[in-house]
Amino acid sequence: MSKFLSRRFSSLVPYTPGEQPRDMEYVKLNTNESPFAPSPKVIAAVNGEEVKKLNLYPDPTGKALIQKLAETYGVGEENVFISNGSDDILNFSFMAFCDKDKGAFFPEISYGFYEVYAELYGINYKKIPLNSDFSITPAHYFNAGSTVVIANPNAPTGLALSVAQVEEILKANANDVVIIDEAYVDFGAESCVALTKKYNNLIVVMTYSKSRSLAGGRLGFAIAHKDLIRDLNTIKYSTNPYNINRLTMAAGIASLEDADYYKNCNKNTAEVREYTKAELQKRGFTLTDSKANFLFAKSDKIGGEEYYMALKSRGVLVRHFKNEKIKDYVRITIGTKQQMDVLLLKTDEILSEV
Numbered sequence: 001m002s003k004f005l006s007r008r009f010s011s012l013v014p015y016t017p018g019e020q021p022r023d024m025e026y027v028k029l030n031t032n033e034s035p036f037a038p039s040p041k042v043i044a045a046v047n048g049e050e051v052k053k054l055n056l057y058p059d060p061t062g063k064a065l066i067q068k069l070a071e072t073y074g075v076g077e078e079n080v081f082i083s084n085g086s087d088d089i090l091n092f093s094f095m096a097f098c099d100k101d102k103g104a105f106f107p108e109i110s111y112g113f114y115e116v117y118a119e120l121y122g123i124n125y126k127k128i129p130l131n132s133d134f135s136i137t138p139a140h141y142f143n144a145g146s147t148v149v150i151a152n153p154n155a156p157t158g159l160a161l162s163v164a165q166v167e168e169i170l171k172a173n174a175n176d177v178v179i180i181d182e183a184y185v186d187f188g189a190e191s192c193v194a195l196t197k198k199y200n201n202l203i204v205v206m207t208y209s210k211s212r213s214l215a216g217g218r219l220g221f222a223i224a225h226k227d228l229i230r231d232l233n234t235i236k237y238s239t240n241p242y243n244i245n246r247l248t249m250a251a252g253i254a255s256l257e258d259a260d261y262y263k264n265c266n267k268n269t270a271e272v273r274e275y276t277k278a279e280l281q282k283r284g285f286t287l288t289d290s291k292a293n294f295l296f297a298k299s300d301k302i303g304g305e306e307y308y309m310a311l312k313s314r315g316v317l318v319r320h321f322k323n324e325k326i327k328d329y330v331r332i333t334i335g336t337k338q339q340m341d342v343l344l345l346k347t348d349e350i351l352s353e354v
């Protein structure tokens, strides 16, 4: 820390992204990226005329992409917000809908960035413990008097609430914003987008990073009542109006035009998830009922950190969290079937040495 950093941030602990080592070629199952390339239509759109226009700013309103998203999700254009990855939208949401008086409620074990944003903005937040099976009880979020933020499916557990359960939370927080982070919804959970028509306090946040193979493009979107979208735009136009570059905008539009391609990729991921889960169970692992593009797994023979390190030394990267309550587990991103077979092979090697 330099002597110039504002005292406000002196104790801030930033978010730690999953490691991206460059020392060797890993089977990379640690940051929940898609193993599949973007659709050929996306690649064509990015290589085309758009590159020649990089001397010009992108459309700050993102009209063409918003139109496509509105059409895809059956909502009005005034109900859609787009930004530079869903992290950007979560950041704007904490900025817009929380302050010293209005706190935040989120699960104790969830996406680590929620706590970072809450700390960044000096928000009075409450981490709600999960049940011992890692499930979320909706009633724990009733009458929060705070903004509620829930990843659904949750990370890193992969467990999902039903739309009916989210609706209970919405009904019991009519005067507060409820943010449902659907980063992983396309791999088998139920989306709450339809509820945005009924509840003016709901923001559904989604990303292109997982189910649309565009983590490197940085594109996220949110669907909500038009007044909430207007608030998010107030923050956007007060920070960085050109927050989506031209190439990403073109990629975002093209990917919506190739929905079948992504549907197939996501179906494959869900199938490979179930295959890998069954194989790990045969090897003595306990796993949650993940609906996401990752598994959350605990071995009966080896600790979480030890397993993570042993895999890494064999060229397979998974994610381990040091938090006491989940330290026995690792989170394993679902790659291709071939990548998961490598994971299983290396796991057999490791377990035979324990």
Ligand code: PMP
Pocket (backbone or CB within 6 Å): 084, 085, 086, 087, 088, 111, 151, 155, 181, 183, 206, 207, 208, 209, 215, 218, 219, 220
């Ligand atoms: N929400 C959750 C639950 C996540 O796991 C992630 C990915 N790290 C994000 C949001 C952010 O995704 P992105 O900024 O790439 O859209």
